[in-house]
Amino acid sequence: MARVVVGLSGGVDSSVAAHLLQEEGHEVIALFMRNWHDETVTIHDECPWIEDSNDAMLVAEKLGIPFQVIDLSEEYKERIVDYMFSEYEQGRTPNPDVLCNREIKFDVFLEKALSLGADYVATGHYCRRDEIEVDGKTVYRLLSGLDNNKDQSYFLCQLNQEQLSKALFPIGHLQKSEVRRIATELDLVTADKKDSQGLCFIGKVRLPEFLQQQLAPKKGQVIEIAAGTEIPKDFSRLPEQNEWSEKAAPFAFSADLGSVKGEHSGAHYFTIGQRKGLAIGGTPEPLFVIGTDTEHNLIYAGQGESHPGLRKEALFVAADDVHWLREDLSLKSGEQSSYMARIRYRQSLFPVTLHATDKGLYVLFEEAQKAVTPGQFVAWYQGEELVGSGVIQF
Structure with missing residues (x-):
């Protein structure tokens, strides 16, 4: 059978993934990725990395597989954190989990696994992989997990054929309840552990404090635009003119379309569709962020989820x-x-x-x-x- 390196995170999903690979007869090696050192912006009670690494070690001991902690914090900072700061500064909202899978788990981590003689890397993602033949060539397919509530295929949307060829997802065919049942039967320390809600292998982060490491707070105005206002499109940003580009064109928000509703601490801290954090009350319907302008430090908001400025x-x-x-x-x-x-x-x-x-x-x-x-x-x-x-x- 194959030699498989498992990214053991200290959670129940990767724990059961490691066990299932053992059951299939593979030689399993467990590695825990430490991607972050700055604990001033992490919420300890939510996902302390030391507790996670200890849990991962206890699972490895219980299963009788080799275990090692590897430090990928330098690569994580360069490829994920610096990218996040740059995107937020430009008024865009990155997805660090998608990037972490592409750049860390199935790149840097994969290279480390291959250097240990691994045939595959495995994770506790709720998704599946299979292979078909197209024109005489093997093609790998990424399939959604069978648990519709936990399907994580979206987070792997940037993988390529080479990465998929080396990836295993042992729990993708299971329901979350089955994974917990298996962990309970094995008496694993992670059996009842709640799922992490934080950044990939960092834990839950206070995003404003995190961003303030690079992006200073800067007071600006919140402009409310009434639902009946006709919002023009910004056709100047289109790379070409066609029937589809006009539908896709971004909105051209401007202060004269609405009225000042309050203040914010920095347009780069907010994202489209955001409701929490505006701290502005007294409106019949909740206010949602419908646009951000980091150049002029303005936030545009509208009442209700059906506001036309929130839909494209x-x-x-x-x-x-x-x-x-x-x-x-x-x-x-x-x-x-x-x-x-x-x-x-x-x-x-x-x-x-x-x-x-x-x-x-x-x-x-x-x-x-x-x-x-x-x-x-x-x-x-x-x-x-x-x-x-x-x-x-x-």
Whole structure:
């Protein structure tokens, strides 16, 4: 059987993944990734890394597998944290978990595993992998997890064929309740441990304090735009003019469209669709962030989830940011195809049509979607298979 290195996180999912690989007869080695040293911005009670590494070690001892802590904090800072600061500074909202999988777990960590003679790396993700043959060539497919409430395929939307060829997802066919049952039967210390809600292998972070390490607070105005206001589009940002680009064009928010409703501490701390953190009350419906302007330090807000400034009919992904897990299905300029898609984790899939041009990919929605957020990822599916993804430009 194969030699498999498991990313043992100190949680129940990776613990059971390691056990299942053992049951299949593989030689299993456990590595715990330490990606962060600055504990001033982490919330200890939520996900203390020392407790996690101790739990991972206890699981490895219980299963009788080798265990080691590896420090990837330098690579994590360069590839994830610095990128996050840069994106927030530009008024975009990055997804560090997607990047962590692409840049850390299935790149730096994978290289470390291969140096130990591993055939595969395994994680506790709720997703599946299989392989098919296309024109005589092996093609690896990323499939959604069978537990619809826990499916994490979206977080792996930036992996490529080489990375998928070395990846194993032992619990992807299980329900979360089954994973906990197995851990309880094995008397693992992680059996009843709650799921981490924080950044990939860091823990829960106080985001404002985290961002303030690089991005200083800066008071600015919150402009409320009434729901009946006609909001123009910013066509100057379009790379080309066509019927799809006009639908995807970003809104052209400006202060004269609304009235000052309050103050904020920095436009770069906020994201489209955000409700908490504005600290402005007294409105019939809750205020949502519908736009941010980091250049002029303004936040635009609107009442209610149905506010027209919060909804779009399409989005655009620049050519350099279009990624196909299934390269054999990639669209050439002038081609189009229908898929199901999501623009955030756990969002229900919705029908879209992809239109490819030389400049990039236009994703048209059958129904308008709320909080289309630049910097986040759109992922498209064919049935249960994740086919491709891209960074939302606008």
